[in-house]
Amino acid sequence: MTITTWSRHLLIGLMLVAAILAPVGQGNYITYVLTSWLIFSIAAMGLNLTLGYAGQVSLAQASFMAIGAYSTALLTLAGWHWMLAMPVGLVLCFVVGLVLGYPALRVQGHFLAFVTLAFNTLVFLVLRNEDWLTGGNYGLMGMPRPDFGIFKTMRQVDFYYFTLVVTVAAALVMWAIVRSPWGRAFKALRENPIRAESLGVDTRRITLLAFAIGSAYGGLAGALVTSLVQFIEPGSFSLVHSLRILLMVVVGGAGFFFGPFVGAAVVILLPEVLRFTEGYYLIIYSALVIVMLAFVPNGLLGIGAVLRERFWPSRQRADMAQGAKLK
Amino acid sequence: MSQFLQVFLSGLATGSIYALVAIGFTLLWQAAQTVNFAQGEFVVVPAFFVLVGLHVLHLPLWAAVALALVLSLLVLGYLFKKLVVGPILPAGGISLIIATMALGILLKESIKEFYGAEAQPFPALVPQDPLNLFGAVVSMQDIMNLLISLGIVVLLTQFLNRTRTGRCMQATAQNPAVAEILGVDVKRMVLYAFLVNAALAALASFLITPVYLAKFSNGETLGVIAFIAAIVGGFNQIRGALAGGLLIGVLDNLTATYVTAEYRAALPLVLLIAIILLRPQGLLGTSEGRTV
Amino acid sequence: MSQPVLSMRNISKSFGAIKAVDDVSFDVNRGEILGLIGPNGSGKSTLFNCILGQLRPDAGHVEVNGRDVSGMRASQLNRLGVGRTFQQLSVFPKMTVFDNIILAGQEHRGTMASRLFGAPDAGLTEEADRLIGFFRLTHLRDTLAGSLSYGQQKLVDAAMAFMAGPSLVLLDEPAGGVNLTMLADLKDRLTTYNAEHGTTFVVIEHNMEFVMSLCTRIIVLAEGSVIAEGAPADIRANQTVIDAYLGG
Numbered sequence: 001m002t003i004t005t006w007s008r009h010l011l012i013g014l015m016l017v018a019a020i021l022a023p024v025g026q027g028n029y030i031t032y033v034l035t036s037w038l039i040f041s042i043a044a045m046g047l048n049l050t051l052g053y054a055g056q057v058s059l060a061q062a063s064f065m066a067i068g069a070y071s072t073a074l075l076t077l078a079g080w081h082w083m084l085a086m087p088v089g090l091v092l093c094f095v096v097g098l099v100l101g102y103p104a105l106r107v108q109g110h111f112l113a114f115v116t117l118a119f120n121t122l123v124f125l126v127l128r129n130e131d132w133l134t135g136g137n138y139g140l141m142g143m144p145r146p147d148f149g150i151f152k153t154m155r156q157v158d159f160y161y162f163t164l165v166v167t168v169a170a171a172l173v174m175w176a177i178v179r180s181p182w183g184r185a186f187k188a189l190r191e192n193p194i195r196a197e198s199l200g201v202d203t204r205r206i207t208l209l210a211f212a213i214g215s216a217y218g219g220l221a222g223a224l225v226t227s228l229v230q231f232i233e234p235g236s237f238s239l240v241h242s243l244r245i246l247l248m249v250v251v252g253g254a255g256f257f258f259g260p261f262v263g264a265a266v267v268i269l270l271p272e273v274l275r276f277t278e279g280y281y282l283i284i285y286s287a288l289v290i291v292m293l294a295f296v297p298n299g300l301l302g303i304g305a306v307l308r309e310r311f312w313p314s315r316q317r318a319d320m321a322q323g324a325k326l327k
Numbered sequence: 328m329s330q331f332l333q334v335f336l337s338g339l340a341t342g343s344i345y346a347l348v349a350i351g352f353t354l355l356w357q358a359a360q361t362v363n364f365a366q367g368e369f370v371v372v373p374a375f376f377v378l379v380g381l382h383v384l385h386l387p388l389w390a391a392v393a394l395a396l397v398l399s400l401l402v403l404g405y406l407f408k409k410l411v412v413g414p415i416l417p418a419g420g421i422s423l424i425i426a427t428m429a430l431g432i433l434l435k436e437s438i439k440e441f442y443g444a445e446a447q448p449f450p451a452l453v454p455q456d457p458l459n460l461f462g463a464v465v466s467m468q469d470i471m472n473l474l475i476s477l478g479i480v481v482l483l484t485q486f487l488n489r490t491r492t493g494r495c496m497q498a499t500a501q502n503p504a505v506a507e508i509l510g511v512d513v514k515r516m517v518l519y520a521f522l523v524n525a526a527l528a529a530l531a532s533f534l535i536t537p538v539y540l541a542k543f544s545n546g547e548t549l550g551v552i553a554f555i556a557a558i559v560g561g562f563n564q565i566r567g568a569l570a571g572g573l574l575i576g577v578l579d580n581l582t583a584t585y586v587t588a589e590y591r592a593a594l595p596l597v598l599l600i601a602i603i604l605l606r607p608q609g610l611l612g613t614s615e616g617r618t619v
Numbered sequence: 620m621s622q623p624v625l626s627m628r629n630i631s632k633s634f635g636a637i638k639a640v641d642d643v644s645f646d647v648n649r650g651e652i653l654g655l656i657g658p659n660g661s662g663k664s665t666l667f668n669c670i671l672g673q674l675r676p677d678a679g680h681v682e683v684n685g686r687d688v689s690g691m692r693a694s695q696l697n698r699l700g701v702g703r704t705f706q707q708l709s710v711f712p713k714m715t716v717f718d719n720i721i722l723a724g725q726e727h728r729g730t731m732a733s734r735l736f737g738a739p740d741a742g743l744t745e746e747a748d749r750l751i752g753f754f755r756l757t758h759l760r761d762t763l764a765g766s767l768s769y770g771q772q773k774l775v776d777a778a779m780a781f782m783a784g785p786s787l788v789l790l791d792e793p794a795g796g797v798n799l800t801m802l803a804d805l806k807d808r809l810t811t812y813n814a815e816h817g818t819t820f821v822v823i824e825h826n827m828e829f830v831m832s833l834c835t836r837i838i839v840l841a842e843g844s845v846i847a848e849g850a851p852a853d854i855r856a857n858q859t860v861i862d863a864y865l866g867g
Binding site for chain 2: 250
């Protein structure tokens with residue numbers, strides 16, 4: 001192991017410890033925010049796969065959260081255990097992702113952005129109008145938290161640890177994807193798509209699958225949200241929320257593995273920090289985003305990578321140090 | 328039948344205004360590689376410039392409108408290019424898309440904070456009396472809107488096809504590298520594209536706000552409709568954006584009247600998905616070439 | 620007589636009023652190194668792009684190992700056993716030489732699923748190292764491809780084209796911009812590879828020296844038609860060819 005890999009492992013270990021210790025001694029509200037951070041990290045991880053690795057803009061991540069949330073809610077309200085309800089939402093999101101992505105990705109250009117934008121709005125309309133199923137504007141409430149017999153998640157802090165386990169599992173799966181030959185194909189597709197195609201990389205198919213998997217991650221996040229908040233309504237899954245998740249990926253650094261965690265932290269915490277500005281916070285926030293994109297398009301971890309290269313130039317494997325250049 | 332005619336004409340009128348917005352959007356996309364997700368807000372802001380002119384500066388209507396037009400050109404045209412697109416476009420199209428989304432939020436929230444959240448009445452610039460046409464009751468405003476919008480489109484087409492500057496702009500849109508070699512001032516042409524878009528957005532704003540009142544949140548629907556119109560029509564042609572706008576305007580009205588009010592907003596979205604599925608180059612567009 | 624690896628039958632292609640390729644036919648047999656040469660505008664690039672599926676001929680068809688490849692996507696063509704090199708920007712700059720080569724082979728191993736769940740190197744480390752060794756790039760194995768010299772990148776490009784064991788490789792101006800020492804190296808590696816594996820090459824090239832010494836057979840194009848065909852020595856002495864290059 002090189003020094004950098006060793007220090008990397010140490011860093012990850014420290015982060016895990018920090019995550020485990022974080023809610024200790026904190027009140028319910030802080031624990032709730034931390035859980036929310038984990039859940040949005042999952043959603044952002046999925047979108048990072050689509051955007052950062054496969055280079056496609058999806059504006060529907062919130063609607064996939066909605067699909068996961070509502071399907072889990074309806075099933076758990078009907079008596080299913082969360083562990084059985086959640087996969088239903090996952091599979092549903094994956095399939096919908098395939099169906100949506102297939103026509104949109106056949107054509108060059110940012111068509112997926114438009115299709116996902118339309119889809120998000122459509123989903124919102126359905127959620128709002130079909131109240132026989134979704135409760136309409138009043139939403140659904142009273143969803144039970146998962147119960148594992150010896151371990152119940154009713155308390156906020158217990159649910160946090162449950163979410164942490166799920167998040168770590170999701171991250172491990174994502175790590176496996178990114179380290180596999182698929183990860184290499186994504187890199188190639190970002191750097192030189194024509195060369196990649198000429199070497200047999202089916203760019204369309206792999207992009208489509210990335211989008212479908214990314215959407216499934218959205219569904220997982222949604223399934224967790226249902227149990228966290230125990231009350232869901234259409235307004236939580238509107239287009240604005242898809243934009244928020246997109247911002248998490250971009251601010252953290254698209255194409256960097258830990259970007260989503262950093263980005264989610266910033267996007268969730270910043271409103272708290274800017275709370276004193278009251279109504280102006282969105283204005284400041286969006287202005288900051290524009291400025292950030294002008295000066296650091298590769299996000300916060302992008303700054304880190306630039307600094308690291310400057311002070312510790314490395315000859316290590318490129319895919320460990322670099323993120324995507326959004327094109 | 329007369330009701331149908333009413334609904335149809337009214338739809339055409341609204342659609343013609345959508346077309347203006349869609350044309351501007353297409354122009355920016357083609358000539359400046361800018362997919363402007365703040366286009367909807369671009370159509371809301373000029374109306375508020377007018378309101379500021381009227382209620383804060385106490386200008387007469389014509390002066391307020393003139394001021395609003397100038398401000399729109401300056402802010403939504405020149406400043407937009409200089410401060411947002413210029414710095415961010417080199418970083419890639421996706422960064423720019425996200426930046427324009429953020430800009431949309433910025434504009435929307437600014438209006439909400441600095442002017443107000445309630446819908447504001449907006450003075451009509453054209454007479455609003457009802458007319459009787461073949462038994463259908465149509466508002467003069469609709470007819471005027473339709474005529475004015477079509478007039479603007481014709482003027483724009485003439486400008487692009489018959490004047491030297493217009494042809495240079497077209498060349499820049501088709502192939503900036505070659506245009507540059509041929510001596511076209513590409514940077515300036517791109518600036519003109521931004522200015523034209525700002526003007527189109529402002530004009531659309533003046534025409535449509537009397538109907539829907541001025542509200543900070545109008546941009547959401549307008550923006551979505553604009554680019555759906557552009558894509559449905561065929562985003563590589565101005566004619567396409569015009570056709571797309573008119574089509575959506577008419578279909579939207581027909582749907583709302585005869586089919587469903589709740590899912591009215593779904594129509595353009597379904598249209599979009601259908602077009603991308605069946606004919607991605609749009610109704611009037613030409614095939615862009617091989618996909619990757 | 621075994622089937623030709625590449626078969627061009629009555630290919631014609633026009634761009635508006637300009638007939639770029641006019642009824643061109645030829646076969647390429649296994650193991651041959653065919654050179655396609657001709658003055659500018661002779662139609663060789665157009666022909667090349669027809670083989671690669673980037674252009675659809677107006678008439679005639681292109682067959683690789685007996686299969687019609689018109690309109691095929693690049694990735695499909697590659698899976699069929701056709702490799703190619705590029706004139707420019709041919710490597711993945713932010714990946715190491717090793718990763719570049721692995722990528723070139725991984726899409727031919729297993730399915731999408733096996734590539735997702737299998738080993739990160741798709742089991743190709745040995746093969747990749749062998750190929751890297753063949754091109755004498757072992758000392759650069761873990762260097763980012765973007766930091767290599769132009770000539771070295773061309774070698775990596777060639778290695779990538781060969782990694783999947785293609786039956787046909789199309790080389791697009793392989794000698795362009797390469798210095799003399801590298802050039803000799805490149806020619807030596809290509810000739811050796813051809814001798815060892817029997818892979819068929821089709822080369823488009825402007826560098827006469829390079830083409831004449833590398834290729835086993837040459838086809839000369841001028842103004843869209845074949846004007847001469849044969850062994851390098853014959854082509855050199857062919858008056859029609861000399862006229863085409865020098866004449867108006």
